[in-house]
Amino acid sequence: MIRLTLSEIADRLSGSLHLEGTDATGDATVDGPVETDSREIVPGGVFVAKRGDDTDGHLFVGAAIDRGAALAIVEHPVENSIPQIVVADAVQALGELAQYVVERVRADGNLTVIGITGSNGKTTTKNMLERILSGEGETVAPIRSFNNAVGAPTTMLRITESTRYLIVEMGASGIGHIARLVALAKPDIGVVLKVGLAHAGGFGGIESTLAAKTEMVADLAEDGIAVLNADDPRVASMADKTRAKVVMFGQDASAPYRATDVAGSRTGTSFTAHAPGEDPVPVRIRVLGEHHVSNALAALTVAGTLGVPLARAAAALETLERAERWRMEVLGGKDDVTIINDAYNASPDSMSAAIKTLAQISEPGKRTIAVLGAMSELGEYSGDEHDRIGLQLVRLNISQLVVVGPEARRMHISAINEGSWDGESVYFGDMDAAYDYLAAEIIPGDTVLVKSSNSARLRFLGDRLGELFSW
Template sequence: MITLTFGEIAAAVSGRFEAAGTDASEFTPVSGYVETDSREIEPGGIFVAKPGDVTDGHRFVGPAVDNGAALAIVEHTVDVAVAQIVVPDAVIALGALAAEVVRRVKAAGDLTVIGITGSNGKTTTKNLLGAILSPDAETVMPRNSFNNTVGAPTTMLRVTEGTRYLISEMGASGPGHIARLAALARPKIGIELKVGMAHAGGFGGIEQTAAAKTELVAALPADGVAILNRDDPRVVAMADKTPARVVWFGEHDESDIRASDIVVTATGTHFTVITPDGDSIPVSFKVLGEHHVWNALAALAAARELGVPMDVAVRRLESVSRAERWRMEVMGGRDGVTIINDAYNASPDSMSAALKTLALVTERGQRTVAVLGAMSELGEFSGEEHDRIGLLAVRLGIDQLVVVGPEARRLHISAINEGSWAGESVYVETADDAYEYLEQQLRAGDTVLVKSSNSVGLRFLGDRLGELFS
């Protein structure tokens, strides 16, 4: 974070400074990282005592100080010897501090903020764009998938006076969430990837999801750029909702940054990118899955707007070996067994894309095995969406389906109803049960997809299988 005094922070968050038994004053400077997890605090850091669903951050002010916290932002005074700023709401204060820091860095330097949203692909696109931009200038982007009202401001607070690019993932589980994040970061470039059924339970349906995702481009300035997916009709409709200039990406002929000749293999995805300048550049993209081509195009479009030559951007894109930990991560290899661990998250769209990729990359004569857990946060749409995935697995000809956990059992039943009567679909209660089954059943040459929402924890099953066949 940039250097601010305790008094400046108190003013930014509308809080009250208290020395709390220390010799600190309102003129004491601080520049450490801001964290809401006491275990992540480093010397000189700022700890935000956020109340949680399970526990209260105020209980961890002491451990944060033990780790070196110089300041705590709290909702009530804590009996710990550390300078404190007392605020009515710690999460709102975190956002207010982030907004002030970003405002100051913009005013003093050359900071450009890029906002990314979409039902799928935000983290992958963030990583791809970061790989393209970071060799040229200081680039700040989220760790993991820090994209909510806590994670996004925490990322914003990592900017310094020398930061040139801030890439901000903007996730949401309900209306207004993205608008609030956009108001904090004030992005100049906004990327809209896709509108799908992820978090549909919180929004109330896909049209409500589309309206919420539109909040990003609606917040862009008139001299900004909205980078939109020309292949998604709901994203196309956003062009009329933004004051910014529109740049299209996709496979559609009207795309400004267009992909053609897409070929998906077990070693990656190959395509040609076509630019408005008439260039056609072949891309050997190591990230597995045709659905990641959209993410690559979005990153290339943003990079072009920021002045990176397309051939340079493509070369840096090709250096990325995986989207992210547990996202289409290729593991294994012994006896020709390939494990695709894609169990960091799951929505109907990403589940469908992963199954299609499994079918595409497996060579003739080899078995396809899909180990699937539940897709969370679908609300009233959960049953029908799990049904749809079960039907898709059968229609794609997946040789063996292993369904894990009671929340996903309907997927197994749908597969049976569609024709998987002879053991092609197996249901097990736990990830341990699945491991024991697969340990005995997998054979040389199998390609195995492990896919579920993060809360189900199948990513760890994927790791175990990858280690088993390493």
């Protein structure tokens, strides 16, 4: 965080500064990282004691002091020898502090803020864009998937006076969530990747999801840029909902930033990138799945609007070894066995895309195995969407389906009800049983996809299989 005085922070947060039991004054300054987890505090850091569903951050102020915290932002005074700013709502205060820091840096420096949202692909696109922009200037981007009311401000607070680019991933599970984050960060560039059924249970349907994602571009300034996916009609429709300049990307021939000659294999994905006024550039990314071409195009489009030549941006993109831990992460290798661990998140769209990738990259005569768990937060759509995935597996002629966990069992039932399958699908109630089966079932040359929502925890099964077949 940039250096601020205690009084300055208290004034901005409309908080009460408590210095009892300390040697500090209001003119004392802090500039350490801001954290809501006391275990992440480093000397000089700021601890925000937020209340959670399972615990209360105020119980851990002492632990934060032990790790060297210089300031605690709390909702009531805590008997500890540390400067404290008492606020009405710690999470709201975190956002207000982030907003103030971005305003200060933007006013004093050369900061560009890029916001990214979409039902799928946010984290992958964020990582791709960070790889490109970090070669152009100091860049701050979220750690993992920090994209909510806590994670996004925490990312924003990591900027310094010399930060050139701030990438903010903006997730939502309801109307108004993205609008609040946009109000804090005030993006210069807003990116919308896809509108799908992820978190549909919270949104209440696809039209509500569309309304929520539109919040990314609805409040962009007139001199801002809306980067929209031309291949998704719902996203493309947002062009009429923004004052900002619109720049489209996609495989659609009308998109100024587009991809042709798309091809995938077990080692990556290739395509030819096109940009206005530049020669086409062949690109090969080490991220599996043709659906990630859209994410790569989004990153290349943002880079292009910022003046980065296409060839230079593509070269940087090619150095990215993986999208993110547990996202189409390639493991294994022993006995020509490939384990694709993509079990950090799962929506109907991303599940379908991953299965298509599994079918496409398998070598002739080799087996494909899909190890699948539940897709969460689908609400009333859950049953139908799990059924649809079960049918897709059969129709794509996946060699073997292994369904894990009771919440995913409908995929197994749908698959075995298809007359063309006879024993290709098996069901296990827990990961240990599935692991024992797979350890004995997988043979040389197999390609294995492990996919589920985070709550199903199949990512750990993927890791175990990756270790089993590692060199």
